[in-house]
Amino acid sequence: MVDFARVQKELQECSRDIERSGIKVIPKSEATLARLIGTIPGPVGTPYEGGTFQIDIALPDAYPFEPPKMQFTTKVWHPNISSQSGAICLDILKDQWSPALTLKTALLSVQALLSAPQPDDPQDAVVAQQYLKDYQTFVGTARYWTETFAKKSSLGIVEKVQKLVEMGFPEAQARSTLEAAGGDENLALEKLCSG
Template identity: 85%
Template sequence: MVDFARVQKELQECNRDFEVSGIRVVPNGEANLAHLLGTIPGPLGTPYEGGTFKIDITLPDGYPFEPPKMRFATKVWHPNISSQSGAICLDILKDQWSPALTLKTALLSVQALLSAPEPDDPQDAVVAQQYLRDYQTFVGTARYWTEAFAMISSLGVEEKVQKLVEMGFPEALVRSTLESVGGDENLALEKLCST
């Protein structure tokens, strides 16, 4: 059974220094502490700089003795992250997990992975090949994906609502969906298309 008292403490710890770390974890949807949404900023000096990446977190019944299941909800171009499913290849999310680790340390490790790809142990072979064979094209593609999927649109709320309503979605649903994803137009569109 998930230790929800510990999860509450971890959420407070993550969100306490958000201004410094840029890392946040909140319940995803209703107040279900077994399904969370984390956000990490793209590391400075990388093609991910300026992006805000959303990570879907599911806590297994054995948490904290089993690792959290994490995957990128934001599309990202990286050798150790699936460009299709968002699956993350990182040892502490598998066999190197320890109950001494927290959601914040796991998210910090994911953020560090963005800075230091390991193309020899890829999750996405196509991206890894590009990284090894044509690094400049890799950087350009990663930067483009960051701008397209991880940067909050500069459009105001009303413009976003108008744009999504023009796609045929009801205005009330558009407004509540945008609110539930923190104004992220791309995530709102994904959510609207999946309902």
């Protein structure tokens, strides 16, 4: 049986601290506290900056004696996160879990993982290869994914491509240049014009 009294306390503590940490945890539905949604801001100074990432949280019956199951629902390009399923490769969510950790501290660790990828212990081999062999492209792709999937307010990537197409650039080229520019349409335009 999940220790719901503890989960309740955790949620209160987390919402008290939201201004400082930026980390949010809310129940998925009113029916149960065993399924939650966590939200973390992309760390400043990383390709994830400006993005808001959602994480699906399922608490096992033995929580807090077993780690919460966490999985990104926002698509993210990172060596330790599956670009397909959102599965996270992080030791504290596995054998290094401790009951003194909380949903908030676990999400802080996930956020730290975004800042410090561990390509030697990958979850997504393709991303890890790119990170190691072609770091610039990795950064570009990670930015593009942040721009496309983790930002709601900014103009969608589809619209940006459309704009460039209207300016007379071929769609495939517009898309790839935009991707390389990390979703920055001005930079993409500059590149397209100079190239």
